[in-house]
Amino acid sequence: MDDKKLIGIDLGGTTTKFAIITPAGEVQQRWSIETDILEDGQHIIPNIIDSINHHLDLYQMKSEQFIGIGMGSPGSVDLAAGTVSGAYNLNWEGTVYPKRDIEAATHIDFKIDNDANVAALGERWQGAGDNDPDVTFVTLGTGVGGGVIADGHLLHGVAGSAGELGHITVQPGGYLCTCGKRGCLEQYASATGVVHIARDMAEEYSGDAQLKFMVDDGQDVSSKTVFDLAKDNDPLASKVVDRVCFYLGLALANVGNMLNPKYIVIGGGVSAAGDILLNGVQKYFEENTFPNVRHTTALRLATLGNEAGVIGAASLVLQDQQE
Template sequence: MDKKLIGVDLGGTTIKFAILTADGEIQQKWSIETNVLDEGSHIVPDIIESINHHLNLYEMEPEQFIGIGMGTPGTVDRAAGTVVGAYNLNWKTVQNVKEEIEAGTRIKFALDNDANVAALGERWKGAGENADNVAFITLGTGVGGGLIADGKLLHGLGAAGEVGHINVEPGGYLCTCGNHGCLETYASATGVVRVARDMAEEFAGDSELKRALDNGEEISSKMVFDLAKQDDILAKRVVDRVCYYLGLASANISSILHPEYVVIGGGVSAAGDFLLNQVENYFKEYAFPTIRNTTKLKLAQLGNSAGVIGAASLALEFK
């Protein structure tokens, strides 16, 4: 019987699980709420309990699995199988995740950073088409990413692929990392709103977006993109500014990596081709000529499944 994989995508509100074939096809999916109380001490026991419960449910044994792979927020020591500094999970101290999950499930376990595993998922079964060189940018509350070169995820000394902290505007907006002008401060969901607020102050024309901001209404990045699609002049300028930074960053990443694909995912990417086409225009303006003609920008295809699929692929090392 062909052995299976388990993928776990650990998030601040939800933990997603999947059982997959060794070829990355999802066969079962489920999720549980993330209990971050008591300094996150319930999270790992909950993961173990949920896996064991579902193996019983599906009448499966640990021996039927190649391994478990998990994506997690925080700083990951892959060799030790530990996580530290995952503040949205309340994990302030070192968590011996690998040791505990292997003991609790009797299945081999591997883990990596959540943005990295989403990159692996898109590369393996999504827009990356299993290419050897893929850059992944995810636009959510922040901006994350993962870089795959010659078929391997780049880690460097641990923080490789932090594309959200590429500086695109020296002296620009203050970032949570302490620097000014990081891509994350402009191209994340919160960044788009920040750009809109600033540009609205200097804008004097007719715009629904400006009226909403002047009236103190709550706006979202989705609203900005929707209004831009309806030809709202201020919204179009905001989107153009955001796409400029994304195109510039994509060109810079590609100059170092020369990937086959730059894949853009996350919530903001729901704006679709309207976003992609404008990013591509700036990418072509700033990219090195050889790269401009060979690297292709694409939208992510796997949505919420990228994390569990990429996480499961980590366990292939046990084959």
């Protein structure tokens, strides 16, 4: 089996990434295609199949040379059935059958899980999680997602919603979330949440600050803008970053108190802010954790970047063999 390979697929709303990976986690080939979400996303699975078959021809490889295909997908995933439903950013409102269709067309075993879960598996296996059996992953992008690995097992919960860290309530009665409730972490620590906080705090701020000038002037402000200005000691941006770090630190302290993982890994686009984010979150994490957790659970920044999804997806194929 050691000479057989894995295929990892990271299905996103804009791009679908692929990789051929060894069972040891080494990425040997990578490629990507645009995700065609037109016409209710009906082209997505056929395009994935065509791309896999084209690249196997290109590399002169056959289906028997693969242990399996793993895929991370947005939406609600039924692991046993291999289906996805409610992936609205893919225009998949109903149920789609990736496992059935991809296995039939490629003759390779197929596994699927939620995209945040597979990113957690990737960071745990080949990234900042050091392959420890207890790792929690939080991804800060346009939303906030997460994945929890405990005693070596990815947790799904009774209905697949374990690890929904973005919906931990950090501000009761706060900003309205797309999920329908108020005060979710996603509304405060995502890229859009950072900008929301910045705009609200700029309205109340009466001092001189570049961030206030930019907001009042109607200029485009991103989460990266806010963190870059904070690194330059802009007084308003520093207050915004401190507020974001408070909410994220509080949420991760609650995760730490409940699960006591070896590592809580912070990934996603917002994590590119680096130490200014990590150090700020660490402060509030320590303030809100049980002493034993404070000394045994470490916060880390993710290291795999865009490869976490394909590596974690590929590792789904190995899960049954590792248990």
